[in-house]
Each structure stands twice: as structure tokens, then as C-alpha cells.
Amino acid sequence: xxxxxxxADVVLDGSRTTTVxxxxxxxxxxxxxxxxATGIDRLGAIALxxxxxxxxxALLFGERVAALSRRAALAxxxxxxxxxxxxxxLQNLSLAENIALPLRFGSPLTPREIQGRVRVILGAFRLxxxxxxxxxxxDDEQRRRAAFARAMVFDPSLxxxxxxxxxxxxxxxxxxxxxxxxxxxxxGARRAVFVTAKALPDRLRSRxxxxxRVTGGKLRxxx
Amino acid sequence: xxxxxxxxxRGVARRVTRTGALARFFVRTVGAGVTLSPGGRRVVRRVxxxxxxxxxxxxxxxxxxxxxxxxFLVISQTVRELGxxxxxxxxxxxxxxxxxxxxxxxxxxxxVAGRSGTAIAAELGTNSVMGExxxxxxxxxxxxxxxxxxRFVAAIVSVAGLILLFDCVAVVAGLAAxxxxxxxxxxxxxxxxxxxxxxxVWLTLAKGVVFGTVIGVVPSFHGLGVxxxxxxxxxxxxxxxxxxxxxxxxxALFVAVVQ
Numbered sequence: 001x002x003x004x005x006x007x008a009d010v011v012l013d014g015s016r017t018t019t020v021x022x023x024x025x026x027x028x029x030x031x032x033x034x035x036x037a038t039g040i041d042r043l044g045a046i047a048l049x050x051x052x053x054x055x056x057x058a059l060l061f062g063e064r065v066a067a068l069s070r071r072a073a074l075a076x077x078x079x080x081x082x083x084x085x086x087x088x089x090l091q092n093l094s095l096a097e098n099i100a101l102p103l104r105f106g107s108p109l110t111p112r113e114i115q116g117r118v119r120v121i122l123g124a125f126r127l128x129x130x131x132x133x134x135x136x137x138x139d140d141e142q143r144r145r146a147a148f149a150r151a152m153v154f155d156p157s158l159x160x161x162x163x164x165x166x167x168x169x170x171x172x173x174x175x176x177x178x179x180x181x182x183x184x185x186x187x188g189a190r191r192a193v194f195v196t197a198k199a200l201p202d203r204l205r206s207r208x209x210x211x212x213r214v215t216g217g218k219l220r221x222x223x
Numbered sequence: 224x225x226x227x228x229x230x231x232x233r234g235v236a237r238r239v240t241r242t243g244a245l246a247r248f249f250v251r252t253v254g255a256g257v258t259l260s261p262g263g264r265r266v267v268r269r270v271x272x273x274x275x276x277x278x279x280x281x282x283x284x285x286x287x288x289x290x291x292x293x294x295f296l297v298i299s300q301t302v303r304e305l306g307x308x309x310x311x312x313x314x315x316x317x318x319x320x321x322x323x324x325x326x327x328x329x330x331x332x333x334x335v336a337g338r339s340g341t342a343i344a345a346e347l348g349t350n351s352v353m354g355e356x357x358x359x360x361x362x363x364x365x366x367x368x369x370x371x372x373x374r375f376v377a378a379i380v381s382v383a384g385l386i387l388l389f390d391c392v393a394v395v396a397g398l399a400a401x402x403x404x405x406x407x408x409x410x411x412x413x414x415x416x417x418x419x420x421x422x423x424v425w426l427t428l429a430k431g432v433v434f435g436t437v438i439g440v441v442p443s444f445h446g447l448g449v450x451x452x453x454x455x456x457x458x459x460x461x462x463x464x465x466x467x468x469x470x471x472x473x474x475a476l477f478v479a480v481v482q
Contacts, residue, residue: 048360104262105260105266160361
């Protein structure tokens with residue numbers, strides 16, 4: 001079976017100095033750290049076929065999403081969870097409505113079933129009392145929890161997180177990372193997790209099975 | 224010598240490319256409506272109702288005022304002037320041709336473009352700058368279905384409805400003007416209704432659909448094209464200008480081709 005996510009010869013910056021070749025195996029949490037100038041914040045969008053200007057190849061579950069038709073690409077992306085930089089929550093919807101939206105468009109569930117599922121997810125992400133808040137009324141941590149919850153609504157086997165822990169404490173970040181992993185199996189995490197970040201505290205970094213840093217235009221494994 | 228010509232050529236090429244992109248955007252929006260899931264249809268319906276509330280219902284007072292004053296002024300002046308040459312029968316033609324067929328649809332569309340077109344472009348531009356569009360696509364939701372389609376349909380429904388309202392108010396305000404200038408209400412209605420045919424109503428509705436399409440699609444296209452926060456006001460004003468130009472062009476085409 002192919003790895004959930006693989007990058008080959010992906011060029012991240014205009015000056016063509018940062019090239020990435022990387023595989024995210026199943027059941028593993030993989031972290032890539034680097035300065036903003038290296039362009040690593042593009043990796044999530046490249047993986048999902050949202051950013052195609054990189055000259056290399058990104059395979060999501062063995063498929064080049066960028067090569068799919070628009071409709072097929074949208075459907076395919078539901079197999080992976082995605083938290084973009086800055087959460088990307090819709091400001092005119094409540095946190096609960098933001099979480100429900102992908103289910104409304106991409107699942108055959110009835111409104112009542114969606115409501116039930118969202119209630120469970122809100123509980124799991126400790127947002128039970130905050131579901132009706134708009135993003136502007138919620139604090140950073142609640143917004144981040146909602147963005148994570150939205151990414152997990154289809155229970156994906158891979159989660160892609162761009163700068164997911166900016167603005168929240170280590171405790172909340174560790175809890176969200178555990179939720180993203182989806183629990184542990186004999187092989188490792190239930191979900192593969194791919195995270196890009198400018199910097200992470202050691203306590204969080206140690207929770208990743210594989211860690212990389214972009215320096216001097218190269219991706220180097222960290223011990 | 225070559226420099227200015229090259230610059231002109233680049234400008235023309237840019238405009239043609241932009242027009243092609245707008246046409247593709249329209250086709251993709253229509254296509255997005257065809258492929259909606261049942262759940263998506265429910266969401267789109269809800270967003271559309273909100274848009275109709277904002278685009279149509281909240282615009283009712285301004286349309287009533289505009290139609291009332293315009294019609295009152297035009298009919299007052301006309302009854303007085305045409306009365307001198309015993310040609311007051313002409314006010315029926317004037318009411319139908321000038322107000323119901325031409326000015327009503329055009330002014331209504333311009334008001335909606337100015338009011339709602341700006342709002343649509345600014346809202347979608349902000350969505351784009353905030354990364355919400357990318358987040359939608361990343362979670363498998365088509366922004367055309369969730370953001371553009373409801374605004375597109377709502378604009379058509381709203382503009383068509385507001386044009387009919389404009390015409391009704393114009394006829395009633397024209398009555399008031401005619402009566403104040405010595406014409407009986409029976410004669411006024413006789414003249415106006417004799418000039419008005421069912422094809423005028425269809426034509427008005429057809430204009431509502433075309434102008435609504437322009438107001439639904441053009442601001443959405445400009446809004447979704449925004450990449451930086453500073454681009455939001457630029458996109459808003461461009462959207463309104465392009466919408467108004469297209470409304471004039473389509474008005475002229477209606478006269479040239481349909482009428």
C-alpha cells in the first residue's frame with residue numbers, strides 16, 4: 001500500500017533553493033520545521049493540489065490531486081483532514097456550523113444525523129459550550145479546536161496541519177496533536193499526521209515519530 | 224513607436240483574457256449548480272434566502288422611492304407638455320417604453336449592483352484574504368457551490384422581483400401625477416394598459432434574469448480573485464464598474480436584438 005503522502009522534488013521558493021522529497025508513512029506523525037522564507041507553509045496546500053506551482057510531484061494516497069478534475073479533486077480531498085494556517089474558519093458561521101459544513105456538502109447524512117455527529121465531535125474537542133460562538137467571539141484555542149474538529153469530521157486516515165499550534169499553549173497543542181493522531185494502535189498512531197511549523201517547543205517535538213528541518217535549502221532529518 | 228502599440232496590445236490581451244476567465248467562471252458556476260448534492264442543496268437554499276433578504280427585501284424602500292419620484296416627475300412634465308398639443312395619449316407609450324421597458328430594469332439593476340455587488344465582492348474578497356476559500360477547498364467544499372451559487376440565484380430572483388416592483392410603483396406614481404395634472408384615473412389606466420402588453424412583462428423579467436446574472440457573477444468573480452487585503456476595495460469598485468458597464472451593454476443588446 002502506498003504512503004498516505006509523498007513529495008518528490010517539490011521546489012518551495014521562487015529562487016529554487018528549497019527542494020523537498022519526503023514520505024509520510026501510515027501511523028506516523030511527521031513534523032517539518034523551517035523559516036517562513038523556506039516556503040514550507042506551502043506543503044499542505046501542495047499535498048492537496050491547491051498549490052501547483054512547485055515543479056515536483058505530490059502524491060496523496062498515491063494520487064496526484066492536482067491532476068484530477070476539479071470535482072474529483074474536491075471529493076478526493078475529503079479523505080484527508082486539513083487545517084490551514086490561521087484556521088480558515090468561516091466568520092459568518094458558528095463553530096458548530098463550521099464543523100457541520102463539510103458533512104452537509106460531502107456526506108449522505110440527514111440534518112439530524114449531522115447535528116448528532118457534530119454534538120459528539122464538539123464534546124470530543126472540548127467545545128460543548130462553545131458551539132454557538134462565532135469565530136470572532138471565540139478565543140484562539142477554541143478556534144483552533146474547531147478547525148481541528150472540522151478537519152476530523154470524515155475521520156480521515158491522514159491529517160495535514162499547517163502551523164497548527166500558533167497562538168495556543170503547549171498543553172492544548174499536545175491535546176490537539178493526540179486528537180489528530182486519533183488514538184494509538186499496534187502500528188502507531190491511528191492516523192498519519194503531517195505538520196509544518198516555523199518552530200515548536202521540545203515537549204511537542206518529541207511527540208513526533210519523524211522530525212525534519214529545512215536548512216540551507218535541504219530537508220534534514222533531526223534526531 | 225512600437226512601445227505604445229505593444230502596451231495597447233498587452234492591455235487588450237489582458238482584457239480579453241479577463242473576459243474569457245469571467246465567461247469560464249460563469250459556466251463553472253452553472254455547472255456547480257448541476258452537481259450539487261442533496262445536502263449541499265439544503266445549505267445553498269438557506270444561504271440564498273439570506274441573500275434575497277439582503278439583496279431584495281432591504282432594497283425595497285430605495286426602489287419604491289426611486290420609482291415613485293422618477294415616474295411622478297416624468298409623467299407630470301409629460302402630461303403638462305403633451306396636454307398643450309392634445310397628445311396626452313402618448314403618456315401610455317412613454318410609460319411603457321421609457322419606464323417599464325428601459326429605465327425600470329436598468330435603474331433597478333444599477334441600484335442592486337451598487338448596493339449588493341459591492342457587498343458580494345467585499346465579502347468574498349475578505350473570505351479569500353482570510354484563507355477561508357482555501358480552507359473550503361481543502362475540506363472538499365466547492366466555493367462556487369457554497370459562496371457563489373446562492374448569490375448568483377439570489378441576485379436573479381432579487382433583480383427580477385425588484386424590477387416588477389419598480390414598474391408597479393412607477394405606474395401608481397404616474398397615476399398620481401396624471402390625476403394632479405387634471406387627467407382622470409380611468410383615462411390614465413386606459414391609456415397605460417392599452418400600451419402595455421404581456422411581452423413587456425416577459426421582456427422585463429428576461430432583463431431581470433440577465434442583469435441578475437451579471438450582478439451575481441461579476442462581483443463574485445472579482446471577490447474570489449482577491450489575494451491581498453488591499454485588493455478588497457479595488458475588487459469592490461471594479462466589480463461595480465464592470466457590472467454597470469455590462470448592464471448598459473446588455474440593455475443595448477436587448478433593444479438591438481430582442482425589441
